[in-house]
Amino acid sequence: MQPYFVVCGAAVLFAVLLIIRIRLTRSSSSRTVSGIEIGNGQTIGSRSEQDDYFSSMTTPVGTLAVVADGISGLANGRMSSTLAVTTFTKAFAKLEDATNLNGYFAEAATQSNRGILQNLNGQGGGTTLAAVIVCGYQLYYGAVGDSLITIYRNGHFQTVNSKHTAEILLEERVLAGQMTSEEAKTSPVRNQLVNYLGYEGFESMELGNAPIRLYSGDYVLLCSDGIQEALTEIEQEEIMRKGGTPQEMADAMIDTINDKGFKSQDNATVLILAIG
Amino acid sequence: MRKDNSDFSTAFVSEAGSYIDNRDYFAFMETDDMACYVLADGLDSDQEMRSAEMVVKTVLENFMEKPSMSKRRLMRDLREAQEWLQFESRRVRLKASLLMVVTNYNKMVYVSCGNVRLYHFRNGRLNFRSKDHSLAQSLADDGRIPDEATSTHEERGNLLEYLGNPNGVHAHYAKKTQLADGDVMLLATSGMWEDVELAEMLGALEEAKDPGMLTDTLEEVLLSKQRRTVNNYTAAAIYVNKVFQEKPKNRRKLIKRILIALLAFVIVGGGAWITLARMAANKAAALETMIESAQAADDYARAGDYAKALKSYSEAKNAAVKINDKIHKRLYTAEQKVSQLMVDGDGYVEKADFTKAEASYDKARKSAGLYPPFNVKDIEHKIDQLDSYAETASWMKDGDLKFQGGDYTNALKLYKKANKAAMESGYTSAQKELEKKITETNDKLTAIQQQLKEIQAGKLQAKGDRLMKDLDYEGAIDAYSGAQEIYQEIDKLESVLALERSIAKAEEKQSAEQQKNGQLPAGLGLSDGVLNDTDAGDAASEASSSAAATSATASQAKAAPTASAGATPAKREASPTAKSGGTGDGNAASTKADTSKEQGTADSASKAAGASNSESQDQAAANGK
Numbered sequence: 001m002q003p004y005f006v007v008c009g010a011a012v013l014f015a016v017l018l019i020i021r022i023r024l025t026r027s028s029s030s031r032t033v034s035g036i037e038i039g040n041g042q043t044i045g046s047r048s049e050q051d052d053y054f055s056s057m058t059t060p061v062g063t064l065a066v067v068a069d070g071i072s073g074l075a076n077g078r079m080s081s082t083l084a085v086t087t088f089t090k091a092f093a094k095l096e097d098a099t100n101l102n103g104y105f106a107e108a109a110t111q112s113n114r115g116i117l118q119n120l121n122g123q124g125g126g127t128t129l130a131a132v133i134v135c136g137y138q139l140y141y142g143a144v145g146d147s148l149i150t151i152y153r154n155g156h157f158q159t160v161n162s163k164h165t166a167e168i169l170l171e172e173r174v175l176a177g178q179m180t181s182e183e184a185k186t187s188p189v190r191n192q193l194v195n196y197l198g199y200e201g202f203e204s205m206e207l208g209n210a211p212i213r214l215y216s217g218d219y220v221l222l223c224s225d226g227i228q229e230a231l232t233e234i235e236q237e238e239i240m241r242k243g244g245t246p247q248e249m250a251d252a253m254i255d256t257i258n259d260k261g262f263k264s265q266d267n268a269t270v271l272i273l274a275i276g
Numbered sequence: 277m278r279k280d281n282s283d284f285s286t287a288f289v290s291e292a293g294s295y296i297d298n299r300d301y302f303a304f305m306e307t308d309d310m311a312c313y314v315l316a317d318g319l320d321s322d323q324e325m326r327s328a329e330m331v332v333k334t335v336l337e338n339f340m341e342k343p344s345m346s347k348r349r350l351m352r353d354l355r356e357a358q359e360w361l362q363f364e365s366r367r368v369r370l371k372a373s374l375l376m377v378v379t380n381y382n383k384m385v386y387v388s389c390g391n392v393r394l395y396h397f398r399n400g401r402l403n404f405r406s407k408d409h410s411l412a413q414s415l416a417d418d419g420r421i422p423d424e425a426t427s428t429h430e431e432r433g434n435l436l437e438y439l440g441n442p443n444g445v446h447a448h449y450a451k452k453t454q455l456a457d458g459d460v461m462l463l464a465t466s467g468m469w470e471d472v473e474l475a476e477m478l479g480a481l482e483e484a485k486d487p488g489m490l491t492d493t494l495e496e497v498l499l500s501k502q503r504r505t506v507n508n509y510t511a512a513a514i515y516v517n518k519v520f521q522e523k524p525k526n527r528r529k530l531i532k533r534i535l536i537a538l539l540a541f542v543i544v545g546g547g548a549w550i551t552l553a554r555m556a557a558n559k560a561a562a563l564e565t566m567i568e569s570a571q572a573a574d575d576y577a578r579a580g581d582y583a584k585a586l587k588s589y590s591e592a593k594n595a596a597v598k599i600n601d602k603i604h605k606r607l608y609t610a611e612q613k614v615s616q617l618m619v620d621g622d623g624y625v626e627k628a629d630f631t632k633a634e635a636s637y638d639k640a641r642k643s644a645g646l647y648p649p650f651n652v653k654d655i656e657h658k659i660d661q662l663d664s665y666a667e668t669a670s671w672m673k674d675g676d677l678k679f680q681g682g683d684y685t686n687a688l689k690l691y692k693k694a695n696k697a698a699m700e701s702g703y704t705s706a707q708k709e710l711e712k713k714i715t716e717t718n719d720k721l722t723a724i725q726q727q728l729k730e731i732q733a734g735k736l737q738a739k740g741d742r743l744m745k746d747l748d749y750e751g752a753i754d755a756y757s758g759a760q761e762i763y764q765e766i767d768k769l770e771s772v773l774a775l776e777r778s779i780a781k782a783e784e785k786q787s788a789e790q791q792k793n794g795q796l797p798a799g800l801g802l803s804d805g806v807l808n809d810t811d812a813g814d815a816a817s818e819a820s821s822s823a824a825a826t827s828a829t830a831s832q833a834k835a836a837p838t839a840s841a842g843a844t845p846a847k848r849e850a851s852p853t854a855k856s857g858g859t860g861d862g863n864a865a866s867t868k869a870d871t872s873k874e875q876g877t878a879d880s881a882s883k884a885a886g887a888s889n890s891e892s893q894d895q896a897a898a899n900g901k
Contacts, residue, residue, distance in 0.1 A: 155442050156369055158434070159321070171296045181296045185323075210430055232367040233320075237442065 036063045036134055037274040039246025041254035045226055045265030051077035051127075052224050052269035053085045057092060062135035064092045065271045069128045069147050069224040071196060076125030080198045083119065084112040084127045098135045102207045105131065105142030109197065109205040116198035126198025129205070130161065130222045134273060138211035139220060145196045148228055151212070152219040152240050157233060161206050164195035218275040219246065226268030230257045246272035279308050282381040283518035286313065287487035289495045293467055293506030300465045300510040301328035305336055310343040312336060312378045315392050315512055317465040319371035319438060327370040331357040331439050335376055345378050347449045350387045354439070354447050361440035371440040374447075375406065375463055381520035383454050384461070389447035390438040393469050395462040396453070397481055402474065403459070407448065409437035427469055459516040460490070467509030471498050487513035559599050566595035570608060577611070577649035582618035585649075589615055607647075614643045614650055621658065626705045628669040630662050637662075664701040668694045672710060679717060684724075688717045726766050733762035733771070740778060749786035753779055 036058070044050045051070030056063065068084045070077025091108040095101075109129070116126060128145020141149050143161035150157045162168075170184035184190070195202065214220070219240065231239075231253060239252045250270050257268055284306070292298035299318030305311065314335050316328035338353040354374070361370045373390020386394050391408040407413050412429035414436065415421045421429055437446050460481060464472075476497050484490035490513045498509060573588030589612035596605040617640035624633035637659045644650035675690035695710040697703075740755035760775040 153434075154436070156371070171294070174296050175294060184296055213431060233369045234365055234367065237369060241442075 035276055037246050037276065038063075038065065039248065039250040039272045039274075040270065041247075041250030042269045043226070043254045043257055043265070043267070045257070045267050046263055047265075047267055049078060050267050051081055052226070052267040053078070053081035053127075054222070054269050054271055055085045055089050056271060056273075057089055059093060059095065061092070061095050061098050062133045063273065064089065064131065064133050065220070065222055065273055066129065066131040067147055067222040067224055067269050067271050068130075068197075069145065069226070069267065069269070071126045071128070071193065071198070076120060076123055077127070079119055080116045080125050080127035081129075083115050084129050084197050087112040087115060088129070088131055092133070098133075101133055101135070101140040101211075102142070104133075105140070105207055106204060109142060109144065109202075113197045113199070113202045117200065120198060126193075126196045128164075128193065128196050128224070132220055132222060132273070134214065134220065134275065135211070137214045137216075137275070139214050140208060140211050142205045142207050144202075144205040145193055146191070146225045146228075148221075148223050148225075150221045150223070151214070152221060152237075153215065153217070155241060156237065157221075160208070160212065164193060164206070166190055166192040166194050169194055214275045216275060219249075220273040220275065222269075222271040224267060224269040226266035227253065227257070227270050230260060230262060230265060230268060246274045277308050278381040278520045279306060279311070282520035283516075284311060284379070284381065285487055285515045285517060286512065287491050288463075288510065288512035289491040290510035290512075291495070291508065293508050294504075295508060298508045299326065299328055300467070300508045301326065301332045302463070302510050302512050303332050303336055304512070305340060307340075307343055310345070310378060310380050312339045312343070312376065313461075313463060313512060313514060314374065314376045315463040315465065315510060316375075316439075317373040317390065317392050317467075317508070317510070319373060319390070319435070320368050320440075322368040322370060325364055325368075325370055327361055327364075327372040327440060328374075330360060330364065330370070331372045331374050334360050335374070339378070343378075345380060345383075345385050345452065347385075350376065350378065350385070350449060351447065354387060354389060354445055358439050358441075358445040362442070365440065369440060369442070371438050373435070373465070374439050377461060377463065377514070379455065381455075382522055383452040385452050386450050387447050388450075389445060390435055391432070391466050393464050395464065395474075395477065397460040397462065397478070398456060399458065400478065400482060402478070404453075406450070408432070408435075409446075409448070410435050424474070427473070432470070433466065455516050455519045457516065457519055459519075460487075461514040461516070462490070462494075463510075463512040463514075464494075465508065465510045467507035468494065468498060468511045470507070471501050471503065471509075484513075487515045490515075562595045562598040563601075566592050566599065566601070566604065566608075569595060570604075573608075573611065573615075574649040577615060577647075578651065580651065580654050582615045582622065586612060586615035586619050610643065611647050611649065614640050614647060617643070618655070622705075625662070625665060625703075628666075630666050630669075634659060634662055661701050661703070664697065665703050665706070668697045668701065668703050668706050671697065672706060672713070675713065679713070684717050684720050688714060688721070691717060729762050729766050730768070733759040733766075733768075735759075736762065737771075737775065737778075740775075740782070744778070744782055744785070747785075747789070749782045749789060752782045753786070756782065 038056050040054060040056070042050070042052060042054070052068065053070070054065075054067045056065040058064075066085045066088045068081035070079070070081035088108045091104060091111065095104055108131075112127075112129070120126075128143075128147045130143040130145075130147035130149050131141065132149055133140040139151070139160075141160055143149055144164060146163040146165055148163070149160040151160060166187070166189045167184075170179070170187055170190060173179045174181050174184045193199075195205075197205075221236075227236075235256060236253065239249055239256065242249075242252070244252075250272050253270050254268065257265065286304055288302050290298060290300050290302055300316070301318070302313075302315045304313040312335075314332045316332045318326060318328035320327055334357040335353045338356060342349070344350070354376070357374070361372065364370055373392045375386065375388045375390075375392035375394055377384060377386045377394060379385075386406060388394065388406045389409065391410050391413075393408065394406040396403040396405070407417075408426060410426070411431035411434040412421065412426045413432075415429070415431065416423045416426045426432060439445055462477065472494055477494065480490055480493035480497060484493055491511045494511045495509070499506070569588045569592035573585045573592055576582070576585035576588060589608050593605055593608035593612055596602075596608055617636050621633045621636035621640065624630070624636060637655055640650075641652060641655045641659070644652050644655055671690050671694035675687045675694060678684075678687035678690060691710050691714045695707060695714060698707040698710055736755045736759035740752040740759060743749070743752035743755055756775050756779045760772050760779070763769075763771040763775065
């Protein structure tokens with residue numbers, strides 16, 4: 001009789017362990033699913049090549065989403081954006097905890113800038129970059145250039161970062177009394193980037209002082225300037241209000257841009273993170 | 277002129293900070309009776325449209341049109357501003373926070389939407405502060421963060437309400453606040469209140485003598501912090517140096533108004549109360565009626581008096597309708613229906629339409645099982661009795677036919693038979709009718725009898741009259757007495773009286789005659805009789821010479837058997853007419869007598885025969901024997 005007991009006991013133990021394992025795996029997977037859902041969309045526009053590059057990844061630390069918009073055309077633009085995004089994702093993959101995410105952003109930015117400069121080898125080029133990490137219900141961000149991070153909440157957008165264009169310098173000159181506000185508003189260099197990755201004078205990227213609190217139902221959007229130029233805020237709102245999955249929303253945005261068919265349509269990339 | 281009798285002074289500072297554009301906008305307007313101060317903070321980054329300016333101008337324009345402190349009015353102004361923003365949101369969603377303060381120089385109200393703040397200071401202390409529509413504020417309201425932290429909390433700019441919100445505008449309207457001399461109202465956008473703490477504001481307030489000084493000090497404090505970026509900031513201060521003094525209210529007038537209002541209330545309220553009480557009483561009465569009627573109806577239904585039950589159920593139903601008791605209404609309607617069916621059935625029985633009666637009873641029987649007051653056995657019994665009723669009715673009908681045909685005796689028999697059957701089966705309605713018919717038939721029979729007797733009496737009277745004429749007073753008295761007897765029998769008292777007179781007259785004449793005849797020899801009568809005996813015809817011719825002799829002979833002829841021989845030819849002579857009618861016969865005889873008065877006894881004999889008719893013939897024969 002004794003061996004039967006042993007066999008039965010072992011079988012019961014096996015079954016219990018199996019159930020626990022299934023439960024554990026299910027709960028961890030459901031956490032990912034219910035946590036953040038990601039959608040993305042990209043269009044080459046009327047350009048000859050795609051200089052935008054994006055990536056997203058989820059690790060135990062959190063979810064990273066990066067959008068980079070390469071500058072100056074040709075291979076340099078694509079190289080810069082790809083290198084920057086790859087650097088950010090690789091560094092994120094190595095990250096073990098969320099204690100110093102701003103440090104991570106700064107470090108990855110510096111590293112990317114260095115790498116791009118090395119590859120450019122004196123040639124013109126560079127990339128803008130917008131990166132967010134969603135950790136629980138906290139949003140950390142780093143941005144350089146004119147790619148925008150926005151939060152869609154309760155039917156309207158809140159802009160997270162500012163654009164690093166010559167507008168800031170012009171404003172400073174206006175405030176210093178060196179030029180009038182009218183001159184500043186009509187200046188042709190108004191939209192020129194003053195800070196980007198691959199820039200020799202690059203110091204740091206814009207970082208949030210404190211993480212932004214997210215709420216269930218929020219959407220975090222990362223857009224290259226191709227999106228912002230082609231779609232008005234109202235159009236973006238309408239697309240978001242229609243609802244659906246983040247992928248459907250991103251597709252709708254790209255479709256709308258393609259439908260418009262602007263002659264000088266820039267590369268456009270959008271990443272949408274739905275906070276569950 | 278409220279403005280002239282108060283003293284409000286205003287000053288403001290509004291700057292772009294470290295930005296090129298100042299998206300804040302402040303404007304105010306002071307009319308004679310009211311003043312309006314509006315501060316807005318543009319929240320969007322549109323290059324062309326200035327949302328703050330747009331909303332402030334819209335609101336002030338509306339205010340100028342019709343100055344008002346009412347919530348409805350101010351909210352409407354805000355909605356218009358919102359609509360304007362939404363209409364202009366073509367490229368960028370235009371948004372703005374707005375604060376609107378309205379005063380009548382004595383009291384103030386404010387409307388706030390977003391995070392532009394109003395600080396109200398009194399005696400150097402904060403009296404109240406408007407609440408932001410931000411997540412930080414709602415956290416503070418929930419007690420999760422201290423109220424002071426709302427100015428620095430990371431969610432202070434996370435607005436839940438603002439103008440231009442596609443989900444609609446939900447502003448906060450604060451009710452009227454009494455202003456006091458020396459009050460200070462400070463309107464500030466987030467650029468100001470985020471960096472200038474309340475303590476610093478109070479410090480500035482302490483030093484500042486006028487609004488200009490206060491706003492300048494606040495600006496100094498803000499700039500002294502030397503932030504790298506300075507947001508657009510605006511501070512507008514209103515110094516309430518003197519509040520407009522309202523005319524003291526007339527106390528008596530107030531009391532009078534209150535009394536009038538009370539009176540009106542008492543009248544209206546009393547009226548309403550009385551109406552309600554009446555309604556309640558009516559309802560109670562209706563309820564009582566319903567219960568009583570239903571009880572009575574049930575009792576009637578149990579007793580089988582369906583007509584009364586029908587009436588009571590109808591009353592109960594009406595009462596149930598009155599008190600809106602649907603359940604009872606349905607119950608009584610159903611019971612009323614059953615009663616109606618029973619009453620209909622009875623009606624058909626009365627009309628002798630037994631097929632319909634059976635159908636009606638049958639319907640009632642089917643429904644009756646559901647309602648306890650109705651006795652199914654009673655209904656079934658009624659159905660069973662319908663056959664015997666039908667038989668009774670057919671007898672009655674036969675009786676009617678006989679009656680119509682004048683066969684009263686047989687009709688009576690049939691009626692009696694039907695009546696017996698009706699009595700046995702409890703066919704009361706038919707029974708009554710039958711009794712009536714029996715009485716009618718009996719009456720008919722009695723009437724016929726009476727008529728017969730009247731004719732008899734008439735005949736006798738006529739006979740009496742004839743005999744009187746013939747001076748046969750004795751015979752006339754007899755005839756009259758006979759007629760009188762008959763009249764007495766049939767209660768024809770007038771005729772009795774008339775006959776009494778006739779008898780009296782006859783007796784009078786008789787006695788007169790007797791007195792006259794008293795002198796004549798008694799033997800003459802005998803000789804006359806002999807004469808009659810021998811030859812009636814000759815005697816008649818001879819008798820004409822003396823009327824007295826004739827009367828004596830007639831009386832003798834009645835008694836003597838010989839007279840029959842003399843009477844026979846007269847009888848024969850009268851017989852053809854006697855067949856056609858007694859009276860005619862009598863008259864004919866009398867005329868005959870008139871024409872041949874000379875015939876005397878023979879005539880009198882024939883008169884006697886004519887008057888007696890067939891019966892009197894027998895009598896005469898008997899007499900003759």
